[in-house]
Amino acid sequence: MAKDIQVKDGAKLSKRMYKNRVALSDDVKKQVVDEMSKTLAASFDVYSQAKFAHWNVKGLNFYQLHLVFDTVAKTVFKQVDPIAERITQLGGVANGTVRQAAATSEIPAYNVEALNGPEHLTALADSLGKYCGLMREVSEKIDDLGDKPSADFFNQLIVDAEEELYFLESHMEAGNVQ
Numbered sequence: 001m002a003k004d005i006q007v008k009d010g011a012k013l014s015k016r017m018y019k020n021r022v023a024l025s026d027d028v029k030k031q032v033v034d035e036m037s038k039t040l041a042a043s044f045d046v047y048s049q050a051k052f053a054h055w056n057v058k059g060l061n062f063y064q065l066h067l068v069f070d071t072v073a074k075t076v077f078k079q080v081d082p083i084a085e086r087i088t089q090l091g092g093v094a095n096g097t098v099r100q101a102a103a104t105s106e107i108p109a110y111n112v113e114a115l116n117g118p119e120h121l122t123a124l125a126d127s128l129g130k131y132c133g134l135m136r137e138v139s140e141k142i143d144d145l146g147d148k149p150s151a152d153f154f155n156q157l158i159v160d161a162e163e164e165l166y167f168l169e170s171h172m173e174a175g176n177v178q
């Protein structure tokens with residue numbers, strides 16, 4: 001097996017880096033790509049979890065939540081492609097197959113026992129909150145590494161994902177003040 005191929009939980013991951021003219025050192029590019037790869041796996045995972053909620057929620061508020069969960073799925077899905085292509089712009093390989101995402105995602109597994117609206121809202125808000133937190137961590141690390149454009153790129157994704165988190169939490173947290 002080529003030395004730039006790693007195997008995790010049965011999924012093969014290419015760690016190959018391509019040379020390019022982006023004005024960062026090869027070492028920084030590799031570290032930034034490794035950081036961004038965490039969010040690529042997470043984005044695919046959270047997208048599929050939002051679809052699970054969209055398909056399987058039951059109860060009196062079914063239709064509203066069915067739509068809300070699909071909006072979350074659409075917003076997160078729209079982030080998958082730009083994240084993957086930011087990785088390739090820096091010379092990395094976008095390890096974004098479903099198998100790769102399943103093997104490497106840091107997002108907790110979805111609560112597949114969830115049945116009604118509150119249970120799905122909690123399960124999805126937990127995962128989406130982790131995703132938002134992971135993107136904040138990655139943005140800060142990338143900023144510290146000196147790649148401010150990539151950090152800015154993530155900052156916009158964070159704003160969009162946290163808006164979806166707000167929509168989910170607004171269904172759950174009525175009257176819950178600090």
Ligand SMILES: [Fe+2]
Pocket residue numbers: 054070
């Ligand atoms: Fe649908």
